[in-house]
Amino acid sequence: MRMPIYFLLLFTFLTANFITAQEIKTLTYFENDTIKLDLDLYLPLKKSDKKIPLVIFAHGGGFSGGDRFGEKNFAISLAQNGIAVASISYTLYMKDKDFGCSATLLEKIKTIQIGVNDMWQATSYLIKTQKVYNIxxxxxxxxxISAGAEIAFHAVFWDYEIMNLYSDNLPTNFKYAGLIGGSGAIMNVDFIDAKNAIPMLLSHGSEDTTVPYATGSHRSCPADSMGFLTLSGSYSVYNRMTSLKKNIELITSCGGGHEFCGYLFGKEPDYVLDFINNVIAKRKFESHITIPSAKKSEGLSQYSFCN
Structure with missing residues (x-):
């Protein structure tokens, strides 16, 4: 029996409003004479006297594109589970520029540094307004994700005193509770040590040619190119964290490429929720999950767990 058109339209309207019903506040977290940066703060609809956790999210896009609206469903799913999410805009310093092998190394470092400082500014703003939003x-x-994950890694592990561009930024001794990265990397895995390590949940494709899965060249640039930059991806970070006996979870797409960067945020937000709950509960964990990729290349991988 076919549903009458009136009831079909009513069902569609109610379903759409149920899915999108969410308290979202658009806030300006940084502004000067040349730039204005906003964030969307997703807050749980169910209010509580208890302070709530916060996830600060940076989108992907190679520092030249993307926007803060792409993972809206991910933010809503966490907010519906009592976790606030701030999805931030940040400076797209490489817009209309080449962030690949023709870029200079200094330009690449400057690009990441600006994004990191935007993240620090967003974090500072949310700390200052913690009472307003019960954070x-x-x-x-x-x-x-991707460039956003590179921002996250360096925001946590770069030397704050050296890389900070602003006088009024993070409070002394501030430390993020955990890091969640989709196909990200850090310039030097040795930046991570026993003192500054924080729990991590990472995902990455083993055949990523944009951001290396282990330690390799950014964008697969040859060593004699201007844009040659060595990065340590999720697998190298995983090995570093396990050697330090710190909490780490890695999900590897065997044969997967850079398209896997959004896996945690688009397909498996429950992994993120479980990770956050485990960190808050101060549980110990270490795991490496491997999943096959539909694009898995023929032949043997250099990683034995993918063969």
Whole structure:
């Protein structure tokens, strides 16, 4: 029996409004004479006297594109589970420029530095407004996809005193509660040590040619190119964290490429929720999950767990 058109339209309207019903505040977290940066803050509809955790999310796009609206469903799913999410805009310094092998190394470092400082500014703003939004500043998680994950890694592990561009930024001794990264990397895995390591949930494709899965060249640039930059991806970070006996979870797409960067945020937000709950509960964990990729290349991988 076919549903009458009136009831079909009514069902569609109610379903759409149920899915999108969410308290979202658009806030300007940084502004000067040349730039205005906003964030969308997703807050749980169910209010509580108890302070709530916060996830700060940076989108992907190679520092030249993308926007803060792309993972809206991910943010809503966490907010519906009592976790606030701030999805930030940040400076797209490489817009209309080449962030690949023709870019200079200094330009690449400057690009990441500007994005990191935007993240620090967003974090500072949310710490200062913690009482307004009932945020637990001891439970602020940092997360991102691709370029956003590179921002997250360096925001956590770069030397703050050296790389900070602003005088009024993060409070002394602030530390993120955990890091969630989709196909991200850090310039030097040795930046991570026993003192500054924080719990991590990472995902990455083993055949990523944009951001290396282990330690390799950014964008697969040859060593004699201007844009040659060595990065340590999720697998190298995983090995570093396990050697330090720190909490780490890695999900590897065997044969997967850079398209896997959004896996945690688009397909498996429950992994993120479980990770956050485990960190808050101070549980110990270490795991490496491997999943096959539909694009798995023929032949043997250099990683034995993918063969």
């Amino acid at each position: 637990d500043v001891s439970k602020i998680f940092i997360t991102g």
